Amino acid sequence: MTEAPAPVHRGTRLSRDARRAQLLVAARDVFAAHGYHAAAMDDIAERAGVSKPVLYQHFPGKLELYRALLTTYADELVERVTAAIDGTSDNEQRVHAAVAAYFDFVAGEGQAYRLVFESDLRGEPEAAAVVDGALTRCIDSVAAAVTADAGLDNSRARLLAVGLVGLSQVAAQYWLDSDQAVPRDEAVSLMSGFAWRGLAGFPLVHD
Numbered sequence: 001m002t003e004a005p006a007p008v009h010r011g012t013r014l015s016r017d018a019r020r021a022q023l024l025v026a027a028r029d030v031f032a033a034h035g036y037h038a039a040a041m042d043d044i045a046e047r048a049g050v051s052k053p054v055l056y057q058h059f060p061g062k063l064e065l066y067r068a069l070l071t072t073y074a075d076e077l078v079e080r081v082t083a084a085i086d087g088t089s090d091n092e093q094r095v096h097a098a099v100a101a102y103f104d105f106v107a108g109e110g111q112a113y114r115l116v117f118e119s120d121l122r123g124e125p126e127a128a129a130v131v132d133g134a135l136t137r138c139i140d141s142v143a144a145a146v147t148a149d150a151g152l153d154n155s156r157a158r159l160l161a162v163g164l165v166g167l168s169q170v171a172a173q174y175w176l177d178s179d180q181a182v183p184r185d186e187a188v189s190l191m192s193g194f195a196w197r198g199l200a201g202f203p204l205v206h207d
Contacts (some may be wrong), residue, residue, distance in 0.1 A: 020058050023048050025110070027069050032111040035120040036066055063124070070119065070127055073112040074134035077105050081138045081165075085145050094145060095164065095199060096192040102168035103188050106176045117173060138165050146199075164195055 014022065026048035030039045041062055045055045059065035084097035106113040116134065121127045142161035146152060152160070171191045175182065182190070 016058075019050075019054070023050070023055060023058055023065070024069055024072060027065050028073075028110045028112050028115070031066060031069065032114050036062075037120060041065075066115075066121060067126055067130065070115055070130045074116050074130050076108075076112075077101075077116060078134050078137045078141075080105055082141045085141045091145070091149055091199070092196050095196045096188065098142065098164060099168045099171075099192040099195065100188045102172040103175065103184060106172040107180075107184070113173070113176075117169065135165070150199075160199065164199070167191065167195055 023044070027039075027044045030044050030047055033039075034043070039062070041052060041055060044065070045052045048055065055065075059068065080101035081098055084101045085094050087097060088094055106117075116131055119127060119131060122131065139158060139161045142164055143154070143157045146157040146160050147154060150157070150160075168191065171187070175184075175187050180187075
């Protein structure tokens with residue numbers, strides 16, 4: 001999970017990695033609030049408490065900064081889903097954990113999920129490739145488990161995986177945008193129970 005660095009006052013000297021992390025958090029906040037096209041490098045530098053030359057030392061332009069940020073959070077989502085699938089051999093628990101991974105991701109700090117799920121730069125090929133690649137890796141992780149345990153061929157396993165990933169993403173976004181009217185744990189249980197009732201209909205072919 002991507003953690004926000006401690007606040008840093010202008011002029012404070014940081015290691016290169018720490019400064020980069022600080023700039024990414026500032027960029028996340030600005031891009032999530034305004035979108036790619038309305039955000040300005042001036043705004044990001046001000047948010048980070050640095051001069052524009054310092055910002056440009058790390059990222060040559062707004063597009064490169066956005067891609068780096070997008071990659072960071074797309075990778076975080078994939079890591080969450082993969083950990084959910086690999087963390088247990090109990091398939092009902094896997095479904096619950098996978099759904100929970102999406103709910104936790106959308107509820108994460110700084111609305112980073114909007115960069116991955118609601119990017120206004122999907123028309124830019126490299127940005128689209130990052131988002132599509134993350135989706136594919138999440139589907140691959142779920143499909144591998146379905147293939148191994150249900151004995152389905154790859155095409156059918158992937159179709160089921162797309163269904164679980166799509167259900168988890170859309171439900172998690174709706175839950176967040178509806179002001180979390182249903183408590184998080186109950187919402188995850190509702191959606192994972194709904195998904196599991198369908199997946200449990202496939203016989204377990206590998207113990």
